[in-house]
Amino acid sequence: MADNDREQSGRKPRPPVVVVLGHVDHGKTRLLDTIRKTNVADKESGGITQHIGAYQINLQPTAYSLQPKTITFLDTPGHEAFTAIRSRGTKVADIAVLVVAADESVKPQTKEAIKIIKEEKIPFVVAINKIDKDGANVQKVKQDLAAEDVLVEEWGGKVPAVEISAKAGLNISELLDMILLVAELEELEENISLPAGGVIIESHLDKRRGYVTTALVQKGILRLGDWVVVGKVVGKLKSMLLKPGHHSR
Numbered sequence: 001m002a003d004n005d006r007e008q009s010g011r012k013p014r015p016p017v018v019v020v021l022g023h024v025d026h027g028k029t030r031l032l033d034t035i036r037k038t039n040v041a042d043k044e045s046g047g048i049t050q051h052i053g054a055y056q057i058n059l060q061p062t063a064y065s066l067q068p069k070t071i072t073f074l075d076t077p078g079h080e081a082f083t084a085i086r087s088r089g090t091k092v093a094d095i096a097v098l099v100v101a102a103d104e105s106v107k108p109q110t111k112e113a114i115k116i117i118k119e120e121k122i123p124f125v126v127a128i129n130k131i132d133k134d135g136a137n138v139q140k141v142k143q144d145l146a147a148e149d150v151l152v153e154e155w156g157g158k159v160p161a162v163e164i165s166a167k168a169g170l171n172i173s174e175l176l177d178m179i180l181l182v183a184e185l186e187e188l189e190e191n192i193s194l195p196a197g198g199v200i201i202e203s204h205l206d207k208r209r210g211y212v213t214t215a216l217v218q219k220g221i222l223r224l225g226d227w228v229v230v231g232k233v234v235g236k237l238k239s240m241l242l243k244p245g246h247h248s249r
Contacts, residue, residue: 019097025101059176222240
């Protein structure tokens, strides 16, 4: 088999990698909590996400999609102190979800997130959160987004917007369906015939297990016993665990 044929035979559709961006306390982690049915937000120091977490969920067949679907989410910090790590999060993403609170509208980190999305040239969906909260003004959010050159579909633009309440679980399924629709238009693929490669999302030293990393494999198949090279660091893969948060809708 020729190299080109082998490469083509190894290609298959892959799940989208979705980065969640937005201003601090606009509900990014709460949204993932609702999707994953976990309670990460309350465990974070000061209630602010301080790492980039990667979580994968399985979605059961819906009216939109008759086949089970998988989405990989990246939860990025929203606080201004984490600008660099937040930018790094988008570089491995296929799609962004821009979370904007309906009661506060566009804030400094919202503008920064929009800038990052545009620089990385990735498609995105706006999730207008907290629509059930006193003072919520969805139209003001859309107006303020337009001022940042983000035109939602209702305003004649191309950016999908879904009005949600992460806390109440309102319209979450609609948001996930919209993400899948955008992903389908992107025709995402992976090549499992190539040597394994990807990106280290975060890492730390565990006293019992040694060096532990959260990795996103973008091509090939990673197996136990493989040698892994990250920059100037070389190590052997001793164990693999599914990231907490794996959940089926």
